[in-house]
Each structure stands twice: as structure tokens, then as C-alpha cells.
Amino acid sequence: MLPENDRAHFPRYAAALKLVTWNVNSLSMRLPRLVQWLADNAPDIVCLQETKIEDARFPRDALADAGYLAHFAGQRTYNGVAILVRPTLQVTDIVPGIAGFEDEQKRVLSATIGETRVVCVYVPNGQAVGSDKYRYKLDWCRAAAAHLRAELARHPSLVVAGDFNVAPEDRDVHDPALWAVQIHCSEPERAAFRKFLDDGLKDSFRLFDQPPNVFSWWDYRQLAFPRNHGLRIDHILVSPPLAKRCVSCRIDRNARKGEKPSDHAPVMAEFKDQ
DNA sequence: ATGGCAATGTTTCATTGA
Numbered sequence A: 001m002l003p004e005n006d007r008a009h010f011p012r013y014a015a016a017l018k019l020v021t022w023n024v025n026s027l028s029m030r031l032p033r034l035v036q037w038l039a040d041n042a043p044d045i046v047c048l049q050e051t052k053i054e055d056a057r058f059p060r061d062a063l064a065d066a067g068y069l070a071h072f073a074g075q076r077t078y079n080g081v082a083i084l085v086r087p088t089l090q091v092t093d094i095v096p097g098i099a100g101f102e103d104e105q106k107r108v109l110s111a112t113i114g115e116t117r118v119v120c121v122y123v124p125n126g127q128a129v130g131s132d133k134y135r136y137k138l139d140w141c142r143a144a145a146a147h148l149r150a151e152l153a154r155h156p157s158l159v160v161a162g163d164f165n166v167a168p169e170d171r172d173v174h175d176p177a178l179w180a181v182q183i184h185c186s187e188p189e190r191a192a193f194r195k196f197l198d199d200g201l202k203d204s205f206r207l208f209d210q211p212p213n214v215f216s217w218w219d220y221r222q223l224a225f226p227r228n229h230g231l232r233i234d235h236i237l238v239s240p241p242l243a244k245r246c247v248s249c250r251i252d253r254n255a256r257k258g259e260k261p262s263d264h265a266p267v268m269a270e271f272k273d274q
Numbered sequence B: 001a002t003g004g005c006a007a008t009g010t011t012t013c014a015t016t017g018a
Helices: A027-041 A060-065 A132-154 A187-198 A240-245
Strands: A017-023 A045-049 A069-073 A081-085 A091-096 A108-113 A116-122 A158-163 A234-238 A246-251 A267-271
Touching (some): A017 A027, A017 A116, A017 A158, A027 A045, A045 A116, A045 A158, A060 A069, A069 A091, A081 A116, A108 A132, A132 A187, A234 A240, A240 A246
Parallel strands (some): A017 A045, A116 A158
Antiparallel strands (some): A017 A267, A069 A081
16 A cells, blocks of 8 residues: 555546456466456456455465455355455455345455445355245345445445346346246346346446347356357446446456356446546 | 256365356
């Protein structure tokens, strides 16, 4: 962290601000790919999900070498979230979890970065409609919506970025008939997602004209990726002041190609200076 | 109707993910 009078040499945002969300499906497995992607794309803020690593083993030095300070809330085997930030940006008020919602699973990390509150989320998968995990998913979303409402009241400039495990509309699904009422697409899950938007947040991807059949996740099986059998379940939600500043949102399908990819692609939104 | 693949650690299978 730079001393205060050194920081004064930097504008608050050197240029446009780039924010990314990426479910890496094991940070240990994905570290080389992530570091290369960061070098190629130079985002300012990166929200990661499914780091699957205990805090004591988090690769903070490798990410520092890549040009990012890391904040994280992890556990072994499952879940785990992190926020990577360029060292020129000031980070304060780092809080894991959802206020008032006891949860062993590490799924949320919030931080104030510059003037903006950033909430990194990994919404539960839900496994199957009607299962215990499905009920946990819906309960979790209800608590998260209340949490985000409180964050929005405190921070007009709010981003919620992560793996929502919900395809909001049929156009976010390669085969809506196949996925109808299945996990990620059931009406209660979509209603839970809309509840986030009710609080004034916008899906940054839908602020812009987008080509059809753009997805952020593809199953590892059945050649789903080359067939583009995917779902758009990773999202960057922005409050109205940030929606005004948002100039693009896109999904980097190329990051799903090649050896040892995550099953998710990164989503990147860009914001102009105010 | 089911498994297909990938990652983890309980490791040579079971569990979870989406």
C-alpha cells in the first residue's frame, strides 16, 4: 500500500476502470492461466470464485508479482472468493460474508475500492430443484438480497460481481426447452435473481446490444464448449450511477479454450471516468 | 433415463459442481 502523499501523484482512476468476474474452479489449478490472462487484459479489479483454497495457502505472492493485491475468504476443497486489486487503488472496509446470515461456506467478500463498493459473490449451485441444497440456495439469495439493499443504501456506487448460478432469461440458455424448470433456470431462482435487480441494480451485460448465444459456462462433458451448449450464469450487476459510467460488458470466450480451462469464462465490464 | 468431465481429498473411489 502506498503512503498517502505518494498516492496523490495518481489520479483516482488512471483511465477507464476494468472490472472482471471469473469462476476459476480451483485457483491452484488455474493460476498460470489466470496470470497470463491478467497480463493480456490488464483489469483493475478481479472478483474470483471457487478458489477452493485455504487462506493460509492463498498464492498472494504470485498475484503480487502479477501486479495485484489480493483479498480473500477461502476454505479447502469448496467455494472460496477473492478480490484482486491494482495497488494504486485504495481498498478499505473489507468484509467477508452476509451480515446476519451464519454460513460456513465462503461465498461473499465485499470491499470499498476507491469510491465504489465491490461485492464478490458465489451463489450456491442448488444441485437439483427441490433438494436441500436448492432450499439453501433460495434462502441464501433472500439473505443476499437484503444484504445488497443495505450496501446500496450506504454506497450509491455498487458493483455485485460473481457466479450467480442463475440464467436470468431463456436467451441466456443454449436450449431453453431442455433446461426449463431445471437447476439454474427454475422460476424461483429467476425470481431470486430479479429480486437483486429490484433493488436498483442493472445487469451490465444487458446495458448493451449483444450477439445471440453468448454464455459464460459450458459443461466439461459432451463437447459442450465447441457446440456452444452453455449458460450465462456469471454476471456483473451495477447500481444506477455505475450503469451511467459503464461503456462495455463482454464475456471472453477465448479464455475457455485450450488446455486445462475453467468451465467458466471471465466477464469484464469497463467504466469511464465520471 | 443415464453418463459423459474436472477437481478435491476422504485418493484408486465418493462427492460436488452446473
